[in-house]
Amino acid sequence: MDDVNEKEPDSGVETIMDNVNEKETETKVETIMDDSNEKETETGVETIMDDLNEKETETGVETIMDDVNKNETGVETIMDDVNEKETETAVETIMDDENEKETETEDNKSEDNADSQNKDNLKCKCDSIELLGRITKKPEKLDKSEINDIRLNLFTERNSDGTGYLVLRGKDIENRYKRRIMDSDIRAICKYIKQSPRRIIMLDLSYNRITDKGFIKLLKKILVKSRSSIINLNIMNNRLSAESIYYLANYAKYVKLIYLRLNGNKFGSKGGEYFAKFLINNKTVEYCDIGETSQTLSSVAQVISALRKGHGENTTLRVFDFSRIIPMFNRYSYETKWFAYHIEYLLENNSSIIELHLQKNEFISHDVEYFVRGLRKNNTLLYLDLGFNKIGDYGIELIAKYLAEGPQLVLLNVAGNSINDLGARALSFGLPFSKIRALDISHNRLTDAGLLDLLNTVKKPYFLRFLNIWGNKIGPPTCEIIHRMLESGVLFQHTMDVKLYEVDEVLYAAYYPNPANRNKHLYYNEMDFGVAQPIYHITRNVIGEKKKVKVDCKQRHKLDKTDRDNF
Numbered sequence: 044m045d046d047v048n049e050k051e052p053d054s055g056v057e058t059i060m061d062n063v064n065e066k067e068t069e070t071k072v073e074t075i076m077d078d079s080n081e082k083e084t085e086t087g088v089e090t091i092m093d094d095l096n097e098k099e100t101e102t103g104v105e106t107i108m109d110d111v112n113k114n115e116t117g118v119e120t121i122m123d124d125v126n127e128k129e130t131e132t133a134v135e136t137i138m139d140d141e142n143e144k145e146t147e148t149e150d151n152k153s154e155d156n157a158d159s160q161n162k163d164n165l166k167c168k169c170d171s172i173e174l175l176g177r178i179t180k181k182p183e184k185l186d187k188s189e190i191n192d193i194r195l196n197l198f199t200e201r202n203s204d205g206t207g208y209l210v211l212r213g214k215d216i217e218n219r220y221k222r223r224i225m226d227s228d229i230r231a232i233c234k235y236i237k238q239s240p241r242r243i244i245m246l247d248l249s250y251n252r253i254t255d256k257g258f259i260k261l262l263k264k265i266l267v268k269s270r271s272s273i274i275n276l277n278i279m280n281n282r283l284s285a286e287s288i289y290y291l292a293n294y295a296k297y298v299k300l301i302y303l304r305l306n307g308n309k310f311g312s313k314g315g316e317y318f319a320k321f322l323i324n325n326k327t328v329e330y331c332d333i334g335e336t337s338q339t340l341s342s343v344a345q346v347i348s349a350l351r352k353g354h355g356e357n358t359t360l361r362v363f364d365f366s367r368i369i370p371m372f373n374r375y376s377y378e379t380k381w382f383a384y385h386i387e388y389l390l391e392n393n394s395s396i397i398e399l400h401l402q403k404n405e406f407i408s409h410d411v412e413y414f415v416r417g418l419r420k421n422n423t424l425l426y427l428d429l430g431f432n433k434i435g436d437y438g439i440e441l442i443a444k445y446l447a448e449g450p451q452l453v454l455l456n457v458a459g460n461s462i463n464d465l466g467a468r469a470l471s472f473g474l475p476f477s478k479i480r481a482l483d484i485s486h487n488r489l490t491d492a493g494l495l496d497l498l499n500t501v502k503k504p505y506f507l508r509f510l511n512i513w514g515n516k517i518g519p520p521t522c523e524i525i526h527r528m529l530e531s532g533v534l535f536q537h538t539m540d541v542k543l544y545e546v547d548e549v550l551y552a553a554y555y556p557n558p559a560n561r562n563k564h565l566y567y568n569e570m571d572f573g574v575a576q577p578i579y580h581i582t583r584n585v586i587g588e589k590k591k592v593k594v595d596c597k598q599r600h601k602l603d604k605t606d607r608d609n610f
Contacts, residue, residue, distance in 0.1 A: 190220075190228040195235045199243065200582040206272075207241040208584070212568055213250030213280075218575035224248055226257035233264040236271050245275035249304075249568045253281040259290050267297045276300055277568070279332070280307035285314035292317040295324035306334040306364065315342025322349040322357045329359055334366035334400070340377050343368065347385040351392040358395050366402040366428075383410035390417030390424065398426040402456075408438035415445045418452070427452060430483065431459035436466035443473030456483040458511065467493030475503040482507060485540065486514030494521045501533055511540040513554050522550035 200208040211232075213223040224232075236243045246265075253261075258278065265271035288310050291298070305318075315338045322328075333346070343365075348354040350363070368382065383406060389396075411434050418424065434442075439462050446452070462470075467489050474482075474497070484497070494512060498521070501507045522543050528534040529543075536542065542555035563569075 190224070190231050192231070192235050192238075195232065196239075197578050199239070199241065200584055201241065202584045202586050204586045205242060206244045206586075207239070208245040208247070209236065209243050210245075210247045211251070212247060212570070213252075214570055215575050216251070224251035224253060226254055226260070229253070229257040229260050229264075233261065233271075236265055236273065242272045244272050245277075245302075246273050247277045247568070248281065249277050249279045251281055253278065253283070255282075255284055255286045258283055258287040262287075262290055262294060262298075266300065267294060268299045274300055275302040277302070277304045278308070279304045279568070283308035283310055285310045285317060288314040288317040288321070292321040292324070295321045296326075298325060299327050301327060302330045303328050304332040306332045306336065306367075309337045311337045312339040312342035315339075316345050319345040319349040322346070322360065325357070326359055330362040331360055332364035332400075334364050334402075335369055338368050340381050343382060344385055347389045350389055350396070352394075353392070356393075360395055362398040362400075363396050364400040366400050366404065368404050379404065379406050379410050380413070382406075383413035387413040387417035390414070390421040393421070394423050397423055398428075399424060400428040402428055402430045402432070404432060406432040406434060406438075408433070408435045408441075410434070411438040411441045415441050418445055418450065419448075422451060425451060426454040426456075428456040429460065430456045431486075434460045434462075436463055436469070439466040440469040443470045446470075446473035446477035446479065449476050449478065451478065453478055454481040454509075455479055457487075458483045458514070459486040462487040462489065462493075464488075464490055464493030464496075468496045471496040471500045474500045474507070477503075478505045479507060480505060481509035483509075483511040484515075485511040489515035491516070491518045491521045495524060498524050498528065501528065506533070508535070509538045509557075510534065511557060513540045513552075517541065517552040519549055519551070522552050525552070526550060 195209065195211075198210055200210060202208070209232075211224055217223050232246075236246070258281075265273050266276065283305070287308075288305075310318075314336065315333075318333060319342075322331075338346075346365075350357050350360060368377070382404060386399075386401065390399075406429065411429075414427075414429075418427075434457065438460065439457060442455070442457070446455075462484065467484070467487075470484075482497075489497075489512070494515060494517065497512075501510070525534065525539075525541070526543055529536060536555075538557065540555055540557040541552040543550050544553055545551075
């Protein structure tokens, strides 16, 4: 109102004075100015406006307007317009003031009511969650599926040496939050790993929905040297393509990973070529798994060449898993003899790999000839895994002849290879001269005759300590021999996958999960239970010092006290 009072009278009076000078009405205006306390027209109009604000201006303005109308009609019309506008604005301001006062009173009443309710509720401690919400003004709840620092901290396993494992397995996350880890969660994970007071050394992102975009961000943020403490990455069964392996190969010199698992990602033959470049340039990876990645014979040849002498040899890789070579095109059937041919040259020209996994590659008996030729020229391989192929009796006979030469091989897995009693008998002729300490011949076609041939060769200079035979036809005669060996200390219950029970004085065998052999359970990251368990407390692991363990009969009392978690 003050702005209106200052602007409108000035312009109105000036126009009036101009009109009066033109029409020779100076004397009439002087009389009007004398009536208004002998002041200038600007102050007179201001006093009139002040009177309007006090709701007493109507009569005063009317008398003044009557005098002006007697002198000049032009002044009357101008002042009428001014009066109409000012009265409208005055009414509006009055109404606004009244509305503000009403709202303030209503707010005060509501606050008073809320305070009174809070005071009343403070007396009752029945529903503490609702009470806390009222005290804190009911803050918005977090999204149930949000991945934040609090939830990441709950999934971090604490180790006794000050390190931590961040385990975010897809099945566990889905059971809890009805979703899996995606590219949008990578930023929060990287931030947590960098800012965590505990040194995170392992990141498990298996069975999630991470694509190339998320992996590239993960690679640049925490996998490059000096940006985090991650040395173990498990990103199996995600949605990575050849683009991710391309960036991994470009950063090969700066990646400090020791454990790397990429199995289950269909990055194809092009990705296999990029991974071969990664193996040539990287000098830190010791455990590598690229099984089930849709490779072809051309990419297999390049990967094998990266591990051979004279072809940019990788001298740091110690454990290599090349299982399940399943091409992306389901009608592409590669010939296994060429794959076996490359494995032969790998064994001949590599001195760093001590563990080789070649499961589910459809090797036949004649392919074993290539393996045996390569094994005879290799002095470092300790663990050969040929499980679930098709080597048959002839293939196991070739391996038995190799074992009769007393090689350095310690662990042999030939489970699921359609081996009959004839193959078991051939193997029994070679085992006594070998250094085999662990044998997995489960899920074959053995009967009591073949099993007895194997059990009779257990007593040898290097005792057979780990034996898996479940999945064969185990009858009472075999059970009696096993019972006798358990009583005499030749075999241990905690290193076998069968357990004996008696019905009507007849012994039978039942499946017993071997606590010393949880390879597949750990390999596939299986959950211990079918559904996610409540997080009662944070998992804590005891990391002991590495010691050389010598297993013999003198330590049987220690083995009998082992269980599935402590061995």
